[in-house]
Amino acid sequence: xxxxxxxxxxxxxxxxxxxxxxxxxxxxxxxxxxxxxxxxxxxxxxxxxxxxxxxxxxxxxxxxxxxxxxxxxxxxxxxxxxxxxxxxxxxxxxxxxxxxxxxxxxxxxxxxxxxxxxxxxxxxxxxxxxxxxxxxxxxxxxxxxxxxxxxxxxxxxxxxxxxxxxxxxxxxxxxxxxxxxxxxxxxxxxxxxxxxxxxxxxxxxxxxxxxxxxxxxxxxxxxxxxxxxxxxxxxxxxxxxxxxxxxxxxxxxxxxxxxxxxxxxxxxxxxxxxxxxxxxxxxxxxxxxxxxxxxxxxxxxxxxxxxxxxxxxxxxxxxxxxxxxxx
Numbered sequence: 001x002x003x004x005x006x007x008x009x010x011x012x013x014x015x016x017x018x019x020x021x022x023x024x025x026x027x028x029x030x031x032x033x034x035x036x037x038x039x040x041x042x043x044x045x046x047x048x049x050x051x052x053x054x055x056x057x058x059x060x061x062x063x064x065x066x067x068x069x070x071x072x073x074x075x076x077x078x079x080x081x082x083x084x085x086x087x088x089x090x091x092x093x094x095x096x097x098x099x100x101x102x103x104x105x106x107x108x109x110x111x112x113x114x115x116x117x118x119x120x121x122x123x124x125x126x127x128x129x130x131x132x133x134x135x136x137x138x139x140x141x142x143x144x145x146x147x148x149x150x151x152x153x154x155x156x157x158x159x160x161x162x163x164x165x166x167x168x169x170x171x172x173x174x175x176x177x178x179x180x181x182x183x184x185x186x187x188x189x190x191x192x193x194x195x196x197x198x199x200x201x202x203x204x205x206x207x208x209x210x211x212x213x214x215x216x217x218x219x220x221x222x223x224x225x226x227x228x229x230x231x232x233x234x235x236x237x238x239x240x241x242x243x244x245x246x247x248x249x250x251x252x253x254x255x256x257x258x259x260x261x262x263x264x265x266x267x268x269x270x271x272x273x274x275x276x277x278x279x280x281x282x283x284x285x286x287x288x289x290x291x292x293x294x295x296x297x298x299x300x301x302x303x304x305x306x307x308x309x310x311x312x313x314x315x316x317x318x319x320x321x322x323x324x325x326x327x
Contacts, residue, residue, distance in 0.1 A: 038068045039237060040089040042080045045073070045177075046197060047093035049248045049283065051266055052259070062240045075176045078102055078149040081225065084110060090230040091241065094222035096151030096195070101300045104318065105309045111231035111319040112288040113224040114242055116249070120214030122280040123152050123195035125159060126184075129207035133190060136163040136212055142190035143171040145180035152193040154299050155218045157306055162217060167306040195220075196277035197267060204273045219295050223288070228319050238321050242285070249283035288320050 039059075043050050053059060054071050063069070072088075074080040077095030084092050085108035094116060103110055125144075127133045133142065136159055146156050157167050173180075173189055177198045184192035185206060194202070202208055214220050224245065231238055252259040260275035267274060296315035303309045 037063075037066060037234070037237075038070065039063070039091065039234075040070050040072060041091045041093065042072045042074055042083055042089035043093035044076065044080065044095075045267060046195060048252065048263065048278065048281065049245050049285070050093040052248050052252070052262065053244055055262070055266060058244055059240065062244065063237065067237075075178075076147050076150055081108065081110065084108070084225060084227050087227065090227055090234075091237075092225040094224050096149075096154075097219070097221045097223060097296060098149055098151050098154045098299050098303070100223055100225065100318070101296060101303060101313055101315065102149045102309070104315065105300075105311060105313050109228040109319075111226045111228045111321050113226050113231070113238055113321050114245055114285050115224070115288050116222045117282045117284040117286060118219035118221050119281045120216075120218060120220050122199070122214070122277070123155050123193070123218070123220055124199055124213035125152075125156065125191055125193045125211045126199070126202065126208045127191045127211050128184070128187075129209050131190070131209065133211065136160065137165065139163075139191060139211075140165055140169045141171070143173055143188075145173045145175045145183050145189040145192040145194075147177060147180065147194075148174040150195065151214075151218065151220050151222075152195055153308075154302060155214050155220070156193045157302050158217050159212050161302075167308075196280055197269060197274060200273050200277035200280075201269055204270075204276065221295065224285075226321070231319070231321055235321070239323060242287075242321075242323055245285040249285045252278055252283050287323055290316060290318075290320060293318075 041050065043054070059069055060067065074083070077099035080092055080095060081099050081103040083089045085103060085106070100110060125136070133139065139160065144156065146153055160167060160170065173183065175183060177194060180192050180194060181198065181202055183189045191211065226238060256275055256278060259278060260271040263274045264271040293315050300309065300313040300315050304312055
């Protein structure tokens with residue numbers, strides 16, 4: 001599998017994403033609507049807390065009739081942050097800790113809004129139950145489905161390294177979660193690296209075995225972000241979103257069955273599967289602190305060493321929103 005090392009590669013993807021978003025006529029920009037505010041929020045299927053907030057209409061209530069909120073679903077975190085960087089959306093629901101690293105390498109101007117505390121068992125490398133593969137070391141020269149730039153991408157790199165292998169020792173097939181599962185179940189790949197709720201879904205619906213999860217290897221902290229221009233112009237919006245994320249995270253953990261029943265029809269999964277997925281996520285939303293970005297730097301260094309980033313990244317060179325400033 002060849003890996004490009006040209007610095008302009010990710011920038012070209014960002015520009016292409018911007019053109020596509022413009023062509024699709026997403027909601028108008030914030031400043032184009034006179035006195036009203038248009039707030040565009042990007043999310044994924046795994047964006048539990050903002051999925052609940054979206055369904056409840058709580059932000060519309062908090063921000064009042066002058067705000068027009070539109071919601072835009074993405075298949076994974078990298079295209080979501082590409083859209084955030086080029087002005088296609090203003091706020092990003094949680095993305096894996098790896099995704100901002102790729103965006104930062106591309107020169108994106110993003111502001112960290114919040115993070116969820118570690119959920120290492122919410123992502124895993126799995127094989128089919130009848131697979132002869134019994135250890136990570138046996139993945140050498142095997143074909144593995146993984147979503148590019150997702151948290152599982154780093155999990156795979158770090159797990160291989162722990163077993164004495166390099167990323168180049170395996171045949172990585174970059175696939176979306178849906179395509180990854182299809183390839184895994186038809187036997188087109190030897191293993192699949194995925195995260196919840198996709199992980200809980202395949203565990204409950206297919207015969208699979210966990211080869212390794214993130215415990216002791218990758219913390220898997222998910223981050224909420226905003227475009228820096230939007231963050232600078234709308235600190236009141238960020239404070240409201242932050243507060244609602246914290247409240248919703250507490251509700252999910254304190255009412256696991258109610259939360260699962262609420263999310264099941266939204267995700268198209270049964271409640272037991274959702275409850276399993278939620279049990280492995282912390283949903284503890286907290287402010288981002290610069291001195292707590294150590295794993296972000298390890299992630300950046302690992303991707304650069306594997307030839308997956310066009311340049312070294314200093315993960316301390318980021319904008320961080322601090323709720324205390326608004327207190």
